[in-house]
Amino acid sequence: SSCADAIPSSPSSCADAIPSSPSSCADAINRQRLPTRSPLAVRGEERENLDSKVVVPLLLHIKEQNNQILSWIKKQSNTTVVHGTLPDDIPVKFPLCSIDSLTVLESYLMDDEHLAELAAYFSSLGGRDIGSKTNIILKNIFNNELAQLYSFYGSRGNKKAFNDLRVKTVIIRAVQLTTSNTTAEEISAHIKVWLKHAPQRLSNSLQPKKNCNQGI
Template identity: 30%
Template sequence: MENDDVLLQKMPLSSQEQLIEFDTELKNDLTFSEICSSLSVVGGRDGFDTVRRLLSKLISHDLALNMNWSGRNQKLSLKEYENTLKMIVAVVRKNPVAREMTAVEVDGAIKVWLRSAPDRKGGRERRRKE
């Protein structure tokens, strides 16, 4: 349980090393279930909102800017972190309004969230001014 608290305190994850460590820790069934329970309070209006809120809590903005789904263009590939993806699906399905969301729909929401990372934190406005 205290190991889970340490993992939660490291959020949002801000480096590839932290993401690798987090994904490795999720291999432990007890850690996986504790993290899922802790993150299930994130909630959301629907499944896509839940995914967005969860990812914002889990992954820092700077790390999101250096990630995409497939790892193209020398970026980190989120799909390689299978335990993290399983955890995201499990947490999303704990939300009553997203209980029926499929893994493919969760993957799609993750892809959109990663693709739109440059627009967050004033990025779109900064580009508009240039």
């Protein structure tokens, strides 16, 4: 190899191409021999980098969505199906108005399947939050005459213990079916308040109602 290899074929550019020294001659030759990257290769790499910036976040998003869907499916599979009608074999009429009818219901609820079916029915009655759902269910199960005989733990004022009843479990399960992450303690707190005010509700219901012409 010689400096002649570095001299271009065009006469007009010979002066520019001829190196001024042997070392510069070698540099010129080496520069000519260095591999060059084609524009297509450069554009391909840029496209790959761009694709990775777009595709990776998209795949992560899809994975997160799949996880959410699987979680929802699992939750639904563990949830009792909500029915809008009472079981055909229910032995009492609601709201209950006597201890005798409550005793019959308690015997019926000794069957866990009956308990689950009744909870599913009462969960369909609606309500905007834990308190309203609990109150609606209680109102549909007990009239105030029967409810006033109970407090949550009993004993005070010779009242019976509501906490010992199987129907308490029905109420808690019914609320939990439509209110996620609700604890039994939260629901029980609303039951206590509802039972506490049963005598006042009964008293109010027995008072004669005024019509719009009274007092005129």
